[in-house]
Amino acid sequence: MKPTIRDVARMAExxxxxxxxxxxxxNxxxxxxxxxxxxxxxxxxxQPNSFARGLIYKKSFTLGLLIPDIENLYFAGVIRGMQDACIKLGYSLMICNTDRDKERLLSYIDNFHEKQVDGIVFASDVLYPEYHDKLVGCRIPFVLVSSHSDEFDIPSVEVDDEEAxxxxxxxxxxxxxxxxxxxxxxxxNSVSGPPRYEGFVRAxxxxxxxxxxxxxxxxxxxFEHAYQAAHELFTDYPELTAVFCVADEFAMGTISYLKxxxxxxxxxxxxxxxxxxxxxxxxxxxxTTIAQPIYELGYRAAEKLHELLTTGEVQVLNEKMEHKLIVRESTREK
Known part of the structure; x- marks a missing residue:
């Protein structure tokens, strides 16, 4: 028979x-x-009964994660970081892939509400007003990762895309x-596209x-879209000697086209x-690439959501993590 909390109490006196x-x-x-x-x-x-524990504390000890493209390797790192943080903090993790489809994303928020998740991490997508209103209406605390909102005061963690x-x-x-x-x-349809373009223009x-x-x-x-964009770019500007790509997958598509x-x-x-x-x-x-701390972004997003859930606020509303230039083989002096 599976041991109960009563058995533990009896043995420990x-x-x-x-x-x-x-x-x-x-403590x-x-x-x-x-x-x-x-x-x-x-x-x-x-092993504690999580359902009974949830009834006692009126919590599900489950977090939800909304990501736009589960096939993108970037999100594998975010998921890994968030999963490890959830294990440490005592949460389970539910993941929904939105495909950047508004109706699907809104339905997932309803699903999370029905499952009584304690909070949601909203990853790498634009926080449209209807998303914000739905989350607020469902009374689900949430934070943004690899994203931010200029309209709403929502906790977020990301790199400085413009500076990077x-x-x-x-x-x-x-x-x-x-x-x-x-x-x-x-x-x-991109939250990081405009600031990365602004960094390009400023430099x-x-x-x-x-x-x-x-x-x-x-x-x-x-990748395939970047391949086509590279074709258009070099058709119009064959004199180019260097290309900045706003994602590694785009860089791979560009190099494949050039090859x-x-x-x-x-x-x-x-x-x-x-x-x-x-x-x-x-x-x-x-x-050669700009390194985001992808794993750490996911880990920190879960920590930030936990902070919001346990204290009702976060110490740093919009948190920036450091990026780093990694020089490898795809660049050289002119």
Whole structure:
């Protein structure tokens, strides 16, 4: 028969309420009793009943995660970080893939509400007013990861996209490149596209290379779209010697296009990406890129949501994590 909390209390010679406090607020129990309870838990191999625990504390101890594209390797890192944090903090994790479809996302919020999740992490997408209103209406606390809101005061954690893009383009300029293009996200459905474009523009403007600003094409988040955008970019601007791509997957699509046209990378064109996906060091040539702390972003998002759930507020509303330039093989001096 599966051991119960009553069995643990009997073996440890404490009350059932003491066992419960050890499970949920261990620092509130004196060390001697806490040690006896933990020893009994170990010997009996006791596992708390999460459903009963939820009834007692009026919590499900479950967090929800809304991501726009589960096939994108970026989100694998975010999920891994958030999952590890949930294990540490005592939560289960439910993941929903929205495909950037508004109706699907709104229905997932309803599903999370029905499942009584304690809070939601909203990842890497635009927080449209209808999303905000739905979450507020359902009274579900939420935080943003790899996103932010200019309209609403919502806790968020991300990198400084504008500064990171600036650093990428400035690196190309410092290598001696003067004909620089960009493959970016479509701005109408991207939260990071506009600030990364602004970083591109600022770096060019500061260096007196404003003539490059129009040398940009846009794609919809996937390799094959970037491949087509690269075709359009080099058809219009064959003189380019360097390209800033706002995602590693875009950089891979660009390099693949150039390879198919027998254009050498980095011999004739330097390409820099953004993210530092695991694949970026396996690709040929290995990608020079801007590294986001992807795992840490997911981990911190869960911690931030836990902070909001337990205290009702967060100390830092809009948190910025550090990015880093990783120089590999896809760039060289002009």
């Amino acid at each position: 404490v009350s059932i309420s003491t066992v419960s406090r050890v499970m949920n607020a261990p 509130s129990v004196v060390e001697s009793k806490r040690n006896r309870v933990m020893e009994a838990v170990e010997r009996l191999r006791y 893009a600036y650093d990428a383009v400035k690196f190309l300029i410092d290598l001696g490149h003067k004909d620089i293009g960009m493959i970016g996200f479509n701005h109408d 060019l403007t500061e260096s007196g290379l404003q003539q490059n600003i129009m040398k940009s094409k846009y794609a919809s988040h996937r 198919d046209r027998n254009i050498l990378v980095p011999g004739q064109v330097s390409v820099i990406g953004f993210d530092n996906l695991r694949m970026s060091s396996m690709f040929i040539p290995k990608l």
